[in-house]
Amino acid sequence: MSAAPRTKRGEATRAKIIASAQEAFAQYGFHEASIVKITEGAGVAMGTFYLYFPGKLELFREVVFDLNRRLRHAMSRGSAGATNRLDAERGGFRAYFDFLARHPEVYPIIREAWFVAPDALRLHYERIATGYVKALRDASASGEIADVDPEVAAWALMGVGEMLGMRYQAWPDPDRASDAIPDDVFEACMQLVTNALQPVRS
Amino acid sequence: MSAAPRTKRGEATRAKIIASAQEAFAQYGFHEASIVKITEGAGVAMGTFYLYFPGKLELFREVVFDLNRRLRHAMSRGSAGATNRLDAERGGFRAYFDFLARHPEVYPIIREAWFVAPDALRLHYERIATGYVKALRDASASGEIADVDPEVAAWALMGVGEMLGMRYQAWPDPDRASDAIPDDVFEACMQLVTNALQPVRS
Numbered sequence: 001m002s003a004a005p006r007t008k009r010g011e012a013t014r015a016k017i018i019a020s021a022q023e024a025f026a027q028y029g030f031h032e033a034s035i036v037k038i039t040e041g042a043g044v045a046m047g048t049f050y051l052y053f054p055g056k057l058e059l060f061r062e063v064v065f066d067l068n069r070r071l072r073h074a075m076s077r078g079s080a081g082a083t084n085r086l087d088a089e090r091g092g093f094r095a096y097f098d099f100l101a102r103h104p105e106v107y108p109i110i111r112e113a114w115f116v117a118p119d120a121l122r123l124h125y126e127r128i129a130t131g132y133v134k135a136l137r138d139a140s141a142s143g144e145i146a147d148v149d150p151e152v153a154a155w156a157l158m159g160v161g162e163m164l165g166m167r168y169q170a171w172p173d174p175d176r177a178s179d180a181i182p183d184d185v186f187e188a189c190m191q192l193v194t195n196a197l198q199p200v201r202s
Numbered sequence: 203m204s205a206a207p208r209t210k211r212g213e214a215t216r217a218k219i220i221a222s223a224q225e226a227f228a229q230y231g232f233h234e235a236s237i238v239k240i241t242e243g244a245g246v247a248m249g250t251f252y253l254y255f256p257g258k259l260e261l262f263r264e265v266v267f268d269l270n271r272r273l274r275h276a277m278s279r280g281s282a283g284a285t286n287r288l289d290a291e292r293g294g295f296r297a298y299f300d301f302l303a304r305h306p307e308v309y310p311i312i313r314e315a316w317f318v319a320p321d322a323l324r325l326h327y328e329r330i331a332t333g334y335v336k337a338l339r340d341a342s343a344s345g346e347i348a349d350v351d352p353e354v355a356a357w358a359l360m361g362v363g364e365m366l367g368m369r370y371q372a373w374p375d376p377d378r379a380s381d382a383i384p385d386d387v388f389e390a391c392m393q394l395v396t397n398a399l400q401p402v403r404s
Contacts, residue, residue, distance in 0.1 A: 029317045031233060111316040114309065115231045122373060146397065149390035155369045156362040156394050163361025164354065171324060188351035192358050195348065196398040 014052050016042040022063045026105030030060055030116045057117065064113055064120040067106055068127055074099045076131075085139035089193050093161060097181040100165045104179070107170050129154050136197075145197040157193060164189055216254050218244040224265045228307030232262055232318045259319065266315055266322040269308055270329055276301045278333075287341035291395050295363060299383040302367045306381070309372050331356050338399075347399040359395060366391055 020041030024033035035056055039049050053059045078095025082088035100106055113121035129151070136150035168176070168185050176182055181189075222243030226235035237258055241251050255261045280297025284290035302308055315323035331353070338352035370378070370387050378384055383391075 108316055111313045114313040125369070148394060149386070152366065152387050152390035153394060155365050156391060159361035159363070159365025160358040161361070163357050163364065167327070167357045184351070185354055188354035189358060192350060192355060192398045195400075196394045198397075 010052075013042075013044060013048065017044060017049060017052060017059070018063055018066050021059050022067065022105055022109065025060060025063060025112070026108045029108070030056070030112055060109075060113075061117050061120040063109060064117060064124055067103065067109065068124045070103075071096070071099050071106070072128060072131070075128075079135075085135065085144045086194055086197060088135065089157075089197065090190055093189060093193065094186070096161050097165060097169065097186065100169050101179040101181070104170060107166060125155075125158065128158060132158070139197075143199060146199050148197065153197070157196075160189065160193065212254075215244075215246060215250065219246060219251060219254060219261070220264055220268050223261050224269065224307050224311065227262060227265060227314070228310045231310070232258070232314055262311075262315075263319050263322040265311060266319060266326055269305065269311065270326045272305075273298070273301050273308070274330060274333070277330075281337075287337065287346045288396055288399065290337065291359075291399065292392055295391060295395065296388070298363050299367060299371065299388065302371050303381040303383070306372060309368060327357075327360065330360060334360070341399075345401060348401050350399065355399070359398075362391065362395065 017038065021033070021038045024038050024041060027033070028037070033056075035046065035049055038056075038059070039046050053062070074095045075092045078093075078098075079088035079091040082091050110121065110124060113124070132154040133150045136145065136148065136153050139145045140148055140150055164181070164185065168181055169179065219240065223235070223240045226240050226243060229235070230239070235258075237248065237251055240258075240261070241248050255264070276297045277294045280295075280300075281290035281293040284293050312323065312326060315326070334356040335352045338347065338350065338355050341347045342350055342352055366383070366387065370383055371381065
């Protein structure tokens with residue numbers, strides 16, 4: 001548990017620590033990212049750190065939850081306004097890849113979480129899945145998409161996004177820019193997602 | 203680099219060290235899995251260890267490559283004998299999930315590799331992708347599957363397997379057995395894969 005800051009200034013200090021920690025965990029890994037490095041990066045004193053977080057592990061968990069909240073918010077905005085589920089998929093995937101481009105630290109942090117904070121890792125995926133399963137279930141029930149198992153489909157599509165983001169954004173080809181998903185890859189991804197979900201054509 | 207053992211007995215010793223390391227890395231993580239724990243688990247002396255491996259990092263890389271070889275071998279056998287690409291997908295996915303059930307240590311090791319040995323992690327995925335891309339390219343060219351981007355499709359489907367394996371095998375529901383993929387999940391997965399790949403029905 002970390003203490004909730006009571007003032008705007010407190011909130012800003014807490015956010016600075018989380019931002020610095022996110023960078024440090026991604027760059028050095030949990031074990032090498034010392035509290036000294038994190039507080040120096042945030043421009044706060046060591047004593048200040050302990051006003052907000054009992055220790056490094058709790059801070060790591062907060063970094064995971066903070067990334068998760070922002071990612072889900074971005075994906076919701078990306079799919080808002082879509083008039084059907086396949087358009088919503090397109091907007092959601094676009095927002096997901098754009099978020100990764102702005103936050104490449106997602107990959108190292110989420111991968112290392114398996115050991116550092118497995119419960120936070122699992123919550124990260126489950127929180128994304130919850131809304132996704134509901135959206136796919138509704139679309140499947142209304143015939144907007146094929147009669148798929150909404151939970152299996154949600155996790156499968158999360159896997160598609162995670163693996164393509166790793167391959168084409170974290171490990172770009174030498175002749176590609178490193179931060180964005182290439183347009184042709186995005187379109188090929190959406191072709192697969194559309195084929196997987198669209199109702200049987202008669 | 204690790205020295206290649208010249209005798210059968212040497213090969214057996216090396217294999218015992220790799221097997222013990224695989225278990226220790228999965229259970230404790232790279233940093234906590236000491237060479238002492240690994241050699242004790244293998245029943246060999248510390249000095250013997252250094253005849254085969256210069257250190258723990260090189261051993262970790264060998265563990266990744268060993269798992270990778272066995273996984274690819276299992277998937278090849280699983281899809282051998284299929285008369286078309288969609289059947290080969292079914293056999294390959296089945297073999298993949300069965301391998302994970304027998305080797306739950308794949309997840310922690312592959313996830314931690316992001317920090318411990320990123321080059322080995324990348325090779326792990328690329329070695330799986332290489333044969334997969336070729337198979338999908340051939341099937342797409344012959345009209346056996348839809349006209350998909352074979353590389354994007356290969357990585358996307360690798361993501362499907364990895365995420366569903368994590369969700370349903372590493373994190374099973376409380377009322378499910380922990381080691382096997384549930385049949386209904388497997389069938390729902392294959393429905394998505396089939397829809398994603400099958401040629402447009404006319």
